Amino acid sequence: MKKLQGLITTAAVALLLVTAGCKGGYNGQLLGEQDRPSWNPITPYGMVFVPSGVLHIGPSDQDVNASYQARAKQVSIVGFYMDDTEITNNEYRQFINWVRDSVAHKTLGHTQGGGEEGGEGAIDWNQKIEWGGGQKGGEEGDASLDEMYLPEDERIWGKKEFDLRKLKYDYEWFDYKAAAATKNRGKSRTSFIHKESVDVYPDTLVWVRDFSYSYNEPMTRNYFHHPAFDDYPAVGVTWHQANAFAFWRTRLWEDYKTPRGEPLMDIFRLPTEHEWEYAARGGKKLAPYPWGGPYVRNSKGCILANFKPGRGNYPEDGGFYTVRADAYWPNDYGLYCMSGNVAEWTSSAFYENSYSFIHDLNPDIRYDAQESEPEAMKRKVIRGGSWKDIGYYIETGSRHWEYGDSAKSYVGFRCITTFLGRDITD
Numbered sequence: 001m002k003k004l005q006g007l008i009t010t011a012a013v014a015l016l017l018v019t020a021g022c023k024g025g026y027n028g029q030l031l032g033e034q035d036r037p038s039w040n041p042i043t044p045y046g047m048v049f050v051p052s053g054v055l056h057i058g059p060s061d062q063d064v065n066a067s068y069q070a071r072a073k074q075v076s077i078v079g080f081y082m083d084d085t086e087i088t089n090n091e092y093r094q095f096i097n098w099v100r101d102s103v104a105h106k107t108l109g110h111t112q113g114g115g116e117e118g119g120e121g122a123i124d125w126n127q128k129i130e131w132g133g134g135q136k137g138g139e140e141g142d143a144s145l146d147e148m149y150l151p152e153d154e155r156i157w158g159k160k161e162f163d164l165r166k167l168k169y170d171y172e173w174f175d176y177k178a179a180a181a182t183k184n185r186g187k188s189r190t191s192f193i194h195k196e197s198v199d200v201y202p203d204t205l206v207w208v209r210d211f212s213y214s215y216n217e218p219m220t221r222n223y224f225h226h227p228a229f230d231d232y233p234a235v236g237v238t239w240h241q242a243n244a245f246a247f248w249r250t251r252l253w254e255d256y257k258t259p260r261g262e263p264l265m266d267i268f269r270l271p272t273e274h275e276w277e278y279a280a281r282g283g284k285k286l287a288p289y290p291w292g293g294p295y296v297r298n299s300k301g302c303i304l305a306n307f308k309p310g311r312g313n314y315p316e317d318g319g320f321y322t323v324r325a326d327a328y329w330p331n332d333y334g335l336y337c338m339s340g341n342v343a344e345w346t347s348s349a350f351y352e353n354s355y356s357f358i359h360d361l362n363p364d365i366r367y368d369a370q371e372s373e374p375e376a377m378k379r380k381v382i383r384g385g386s387w388k389d390i391g392y393y394i395e396t397g398s399r400h401w402e403y404g405d406s407a408k409s410y411v412g413f414r415c416i417t418t419f420l421g422r423d424i425t426d
Contacts, residue, residue: 282331
């Protein structure tokens with residue numbers, strides 16, 4: 001009898017919905033809008049899901065610097081998707097080539113729309129670019145693109161190469177924290193829109209600059225260019241460039257989804273330092289390393305990450321400099337090289353005492369320093385340690401910093417995007 005009543009009720013609700021849809025009304029019932037798109041979350045390619053949970057932050061081992069920068073505290077982290085590896089050279093090259101082609105299209109006038117007020121309009125990607133001088137095929141090419149190449153007096157052996165200074169990515173972002181401040185109520189929305197223009201090509205000279213009296217020029221010449229390093233982590237990328245990459249990635253995804261009428265995910269971005277630490281632990285509470293610990297070798301004596309073992313036996317762990325981004329075993333969330341290989345940018349500003357005042361709900365400390373502000377205000381947290389660091393710095397609880405406008409041969413990044421909902425299995 002109960003089953004029959006359930007079927008009758010279901011049929012009645014279905015009839016009511018059909019009636020409401022046909023008449024454009026709701027028959028006096030609170031049904032919610034009926035034309036909402038369905039939402040079936042998918043895991044973006046190359047990412048893994050990290051569920052919501054609690055994290056006990058603080059030192060994993062002796063504080064070798066006696067800095068007291070990581071005090072014990074419990075925080076809660078909402079779920080997110082995270083790249084299973086650091087962004088690789090080949091993935092970053094997709095960004096570079098997109099910017100290069102967009103500059104070329106704009107130079108050639110390959111735009112559509114723009115309105116009567118002289119707006120630039122959207123790029124018409126269906127137009128063909130006639131590269132010249134051995135670039136992307138074609139012998140003559142379009143003379144309008146000559147400005148994209150180095151002037152003749154800057155060429156070596158007369159080789160025609162792109163002027164990398166021309167590769168700038170322009171984007172906009174909205175400052176929600178400033179907009180939410182009580183003191184800013186009533187201000188124009190334009191007050192919180194920031195426009196950025198970022199040089200996107202990585203600094204390949206970091207391999208020489210970072211190490212005095214050390215021969216690393218082959219890495220400068222080849223690391224970002226040669227296919228041997230396609231699947232190695234991108235380095236020489238500043239914090240600002242990493243952010244630009246994340247905004248471009250968001251735009252690339254949204255430009256694909258929007259014409260299809262599909263609902264969008266949250267933006268791609270850098271993780272906060274505690275999102276990073278939570279993911280690095282792989283669900284293991286108080287684990288000093290992504291594989292658990294307490295040692296950097298397994299029972300067979302094999303080193304489990306790419307760092308500086310002992311007193312400096314760099315190749316002992318299987319890599320001299322960086323290694324493939326998916327080297328070694330992943331942690332229990334499926335994330336590779338969360339310790340070692342390259343340290344990773346986070347979105348967090350670095351303050352020595354931040355653990356004393358951060359919120360326990362999704363802690364996040366950001367500060368966008370202006371060019372004129374003191375250098376100390378431009379520090380950004382990096383996590384995970386790198387191929388040139390000792391074991392202490394590859395622990396999940398160790399924190400360090402670099403200036404946001406600096407590029408290093410041992411710092412890369414990966415992206416995350418917040419999960420929209422309770423859990424992927426919900």
